[in-house]
């Protein structure tokens with residue numbers, strides 16, 4: 001797979017920058033522990049530097065953390081060995097073409113990935129393919145289209161950075177996209193932050 005040089009260049013600065021936007025992260029962590037507790041095989045997509053990877057590893061038997069940026073994946077691998085964590089593997093993978101068999105995970109987690117992807121519907125189709133029927137999908141996503149303030153802020157930030165948002169989702173748009181991809185949405189909440197996070201939990205329809 002070709003390296004994604006844009007996100008590669010961002011990897012070393014990512015953790016510092018994300019602090020501006022991470023107010024809702026503790027709530028995301030609380031919810032993933034609730035919804036994935038006891039899961040066997042969890043796939044993380046667009047894992048970045050691993051902000052949530054080790055929270056997933058605390059509750060699931062096995063975690064495969066993926067991202068299409070080679071440097072992001074290297075970051076996670078370094079953290080895995082620093083921490084001596086045994087149940088996490090990091091793999092360079094595009095969300096549009098996952099190298100996993102159908103129905104091979106009982107949980108899929110993708111935080112703050114769908115809004116930066118050009119084809120979020122393709123990524124959701126892949127997430128559905130690799131999930132077992134009734135498997136859990138969790139997609140906490142920054143809502144750059146939550147309201148006028150967020151849309152304005154998103155447009156302003158996009159002048160300075162190319163990584164802001166490809167889709168400026170509202171919570172309703174995010175929930176509808178997940179449903180159209182073949183999931184039953186079990187909860188959809190807006191968690192407050194500079195950009196609120198749309199916290200959508202869903203199950204794969206059979």
Ligand SMILES: C[S@@+](CC[C@H](N)C(=O)[O-])C[C@H]1O[C@@H](n2cnc3c(N)ncnc32)[C@H](O)[C@@H]1O
Nearest residue numbers: 007046047048051067068069072094095111112
């Ligand atoms: C905003 S960061 C989110 C990282 C992490 N999940 C978090 O919440 O901190 C978005 C990540 O999505 C990855 N990404 C973007 N498009 C992708 C794609 N098509 N396939 C896989 N990863 C992608 C980028 O490399 C980047 O690491």
